[in-house]
Amino acid sequence: MENQTVSQGKTAAIISHFWVIGLIIAFVLNMNKRNPFTSFYIRQMLGLNILQLLNGWIIYKYLGNIAGWIVGVLLFVLWIISLIAAIKGEKKLVPVVGEQFQNLFKGI
Template sequence: MMSQQTIQEGKTWAIVSYFTFIGLIIAIVMNIEKKNPFTSFHIRQMLGLILMLIVSNVTEAYVNSWLGTVLWIITFVCWIFGLYHAIKEEAKPIPVIGAKFQDWFRNL
């Protein structure tokens, strides 16, 4: 469990990581030196969301536009979920796949 101080120190960059790819890059750069666990958690979640977005876009373009749209909506709902929990100062993974994102990107 993370201390409240750790969460407070990392909250701003955790929230910034959810605002576009540029926000994610900024959060990664700002977190390189300190390696705040709360910020790192949310950076890993957003990286996973970007992967989900890429999958939804590729699906929409090359497989089925309806399926791609459904995947995009799921990705958007997951993005809201992640941002909401960053604001609430919680390290709660995105349902179903969030724990995998933590595992896949554990080196960040």
Template sequence: MENNNIEEGKNIAIVSYITVIGAIVAIFMNQDKKNSFAAFHIRQALGIFISFFLIGYFIGYFDSWMISSAFYIFYFILWVYGFLGALQGQMKLIPLLGEQFQKIFKNIE
């Protein structure tokens, strides 16, 4: 990928990892530019946030701090992995789920 394309989309990619609202803002920021680097990270971040809420809803029914703690640690590691990829200008898929996020949110360009 062109270095110029990465630099142009880096700020949008970073914003996408700052809460769900950041991901939504990043989608609107990328509407005009259609930067492929930013779109990649928007799809990854949106996937992380949505899966966190969906899985977290069901994890909440378990009355175990061990299950909840493991879930939050796993989520945080995935978030840091994606955020660091955006900071470093790399298009690294989130382990386990990244490919599915790219397929599910393929309409985000």
């Protein structure tokens, strides 16, 4: 990826990692002048936020607190991996589900 594209989109990509509010802010920042680097991380974080929401609604409710806690820790690890890659300026998919997020939300 072009170095200028990364440097222009890096701040919004990092902001997108800070829960739903950061995701909304990054989406708004990226609306007018779409940056591929920022869009990549918006798609990653949208997917992780949806999984976190489903974890709270479904896993905790039907499989119990321990299963929900384990899934929550795994999602947190994926979030850390993504945040570190965004800070470094690398376009790195989160393991297991990153490719699916890119395909599901390719319109963003």
